[in-house]
Each structure stands twice: as C-alpha cells, then as structure tokens.
Amino acid sequence: MIRAFVVGHPIAHSRSPLIHGHWLAEHGIDGRYERIDVAPEAFPAFLAGLRANGFAGGNVTIPHKEAAFGLVESLTPRAERIGAVNTLFFDGSERLCGDNTDAPGFVAHLDQSLGLGWTERGGGTALVLGAGGAARAIVVGLLERGLSRVWVANRTPARAEALVALDPTRVEGVAWHDLPDAMARTRLLVNTTSLGMVGHPPLALDLLPLPEDAAVADIVYAPLETPLLAAARARGLPAVDGLGMLLHQAVPGFARWFRTTPGVTPALRARIVADLAPA
Ligand code: NAP
Numbered sequence: 344m345i346r347a348f349v350v351g352h353p354i355a356h357s358r359s360p361l362i363h364g365h366w367l368a369e370h371g372i373d374g375r376y377e378r379i380d381v382a383p384e385a386f387p388a389f390l391a392g393l394r395a396n397g398f399a400g401g402n403v404t405i406p407h408k409e410a411a412f413g414l415v416e417s418l419t420p421r422a423e424r425i426g427a428v429n430t431l432f433f434d435g436s437e438r439l440c441g442d443n444t445d446a447p448g449f450v451a452h453l454d455q456s457l458g459l460g461w462t463e464r465g466g467g468t469a470l471v472l473g474a475g476g477a478a479r480a481i482v483v484g485l486l487e488r489g490l491s492r493v494w495v496a497n498r499t500p501a502r503a504e505a506l507v508a509l510d511p512t513r514v515e516g517v518a519w520h521d522l523p524d525a526m527a528r529t530r531l532l533v534n535t536t537s538l539g540m541v542g543h544p545p546l547a548l549d550l551l552p553l554p555e556d557a558a559v560a561d562i563v564y565a566p567l568e569t570p571l572l573a574a575a576r577a578r579g580l581p582a583v584d585g586l587g588m589l590l591h592q593a594v595p596g597f598a599r600w601f602r603t604t605p606g607v608t609p610a611l612r613a614r615i616v617a618d619l620a621p622a
Pocket of ligand 1: 540
C-alpha cells in the first residue's frame with residue numbers, strides 16, 4: 344500500500360484527505376492519505392522519519408511550509424523561488440524533495456475557469472492584493488505564465504516590496520490608496536488577503552474602475568462566494584473562486600506518490616463544496 348499524508352498544526356480543518364481519498368477511490372488505488380498533526384518543535388524529526396515510516400511523500404501546510412523549505416534535501420526551482428514547500432516526495436536517488444504546487448494550482452484553475460486566452464487580456468496584466476505566503480506563490484505563477492505586468496498592493500508595503508524583488512522588471516508595488524488607478528489598468532484582480540474569509544472583515548473595494556473585460560479571482564474559499572466575488576458577478580465580470588486552486592494544487596503530489604494523474608472533476612468539486620457548506 345502506498346502511503347501519503349498532510350502535516351500541519353492544527354490539521355483537523357484540512358480538506359486534503361477528502362480530495363486525495365476521492366481520487367484513491369476513483370482510480371481504485373491501494374493507497375492511504377493520512378492527516379497528521381505535528382507541533383513545530385517535532386517537525387524536523389517527523390521529516391527525518393518519513394522514509395523509515397514508509398511514506399511516499401505528502402503535503403505540508405501551516406505552520407510548516409517555511410520549515411520544510413529549510414529541511415528538505417533538494418528543492419524544485421519553483422519552490423526555491425517561492426521560499427516555501429507544500430509538497431514532499433522522494434526523487435530517483437531517494438532524496439527528500441520539496442515542491443510548491445500552489446503556483447501551478449492557481450494558474451491551472453484560471454486556465455480551466457477563464458480559458459487559456461486570459462493571459463492575453465490587456466497585454467497580460469494582474470493586480471494582486473496581499474503579499475503573504477499565498478501571494479508569493481501566485482505572483483510566481485503569474486510570472487511563469489508570462490504576464491507582462493503584475494502590480495502588488497498590500498496593507499504593509501514592505502511585504503509587497505519583497506514580491507517586487509522576484510522580478511523588478513515586471514512586478515511593481517502599488518499603494519493601497521492608488522488601487523482605483525491600478526484597477527483601471529488591469530484585466531485580472533486577485534485577492535490573496537484573508538479579507539472576506541469566515542471570521543474576517545470583507546474586502547471593501549469598489550470594483551467600478553475595473554475594465555469590462557477584467558476578471559476577478561479570490562483565493563479565499565470559506566465562504567466559497569466571498570463578498571468580492573459577489574460584487575464581481577453583480578458587475579457582470581467573471582468570478583473565479585478559491586476552491587479550484589485548492590483542488591488543482593493537489594494534482595502534482597497525487598501524481599508523484601500514486602503514479603496516476605487525477606482530474607479536477609465536477610464530482611470532486613461537488614464533494615468538497617458539500618463539505619464546506621455550513622451544517
Ligand atoms: P498570510 O501569509 O498570513 O498573509 C495574509 C495577507 O492578508 C497579508 O497580505 C496581510 O497583509 C493581509 N491582511 C490580513 N488582514 C488584513 C486586513 N485587515 N487588511 C488588509 N490586509 C490584510 O496568509 P496566506 O497564507 O498568504 O493566506 C491568505 C489567504 O489565502 C487565507 O485566507 C488563506 O485561507 C487563503 N489561501 C487559499 C489557498 C487556496 O488553495 N485557495 C491557498 C493558500 C491560502 P499584511 O502583510 O499587511 O499583514
């Protein structure tokens with residue numbers, strides 16, 4: 344039996360076991376995907392014991408993504424650029440490798456939701472709100488996808504500047520009070536802040552300055568329909584929710600551990616949506 348896991352602290356909220364369990368059943372694979380709670384002080388020993396415990400690899404979530412980055416034996420170029428690891432696997436030489444699949448997960452969901460041509464809109468521009476861990480992965484994903492200009496606005500400007508350093512020729516910081524101007528120039532607005540998430544205030548932003556051919560993406564997925572996405576729909580703009588990123592980021596890990604590339608299907612999505620629905 345092939346075994347994989349998601350490790351975090353806490354971990355009870357994670358939907359990853361549901362996603363991977365769905366794929367294991369769908370493909371009739373003799374495998375198991377476990378939820379493992381490991382406190383930060385125990386994380387290095389947990390990683391060191393993976394091989395001996397028979398794991399093929401696993402996912403890493405809060406608060407271990409940066410620690411995993413520093414502890415693995417090798418990194419994919421993408422994980423190196425993002426500075427955080429969310430997927431662990433063993434390479435051909437049995438070295439523990441770290442990848443970051445949040446970037447391709449976000450982009451794959453945009454491709455599926457908007458069609459491949461979204462990168463051509465307005466010459467390829469995006470405005471990213473927020474500059475935390477998820478924003479870094481998303482900016483890397485947008486740059487990899489070839490966008491010509493990515494603006495980043497964050498409550499704490501210094502964190503936005505750290506993202507500018509990823510590629511100063513294409514990434515530019517924007518002051519929060521200049522958002523209306525930046526919105527008028529972009530064709531993709533992405534919320535990566537925690538605003539709009541259950542228990543957090545909504546993102547208070549008037550979407551009127553966005554051009555008519557702009558799209559709006561929110562990576563918050565609880566709730567699935569955030570006030571930002573509702574406002575985008577009310578303006579007649581395509582609205583891309585955060586669940587797709589969560590589903591797509593899981594694909595590369597499953598493919599590596601279980602040797603089968605799964606699909607992000609309506610059935611999988613419906614299963615997670617049902618789980619997210621308030622009881
Ligand atoms: P993080 O590193 O803690 O960053 C949080 C971001 O939100 C920062 O830019 C922070 O600004 C901003 N923020 C928080 N409160 C704010 C407020 N009151 N006003 C303005 N900005 C505020 O978190 P993260 O890991 O990047 O995650 C961010 C969100 O993305 C969370 O809701 C998370 O659930 C979601 N997420 C979704 C997926 C997915 O697969 N869909 C994956 C990862 C994360 P400052 O820098 O000024 O503090």
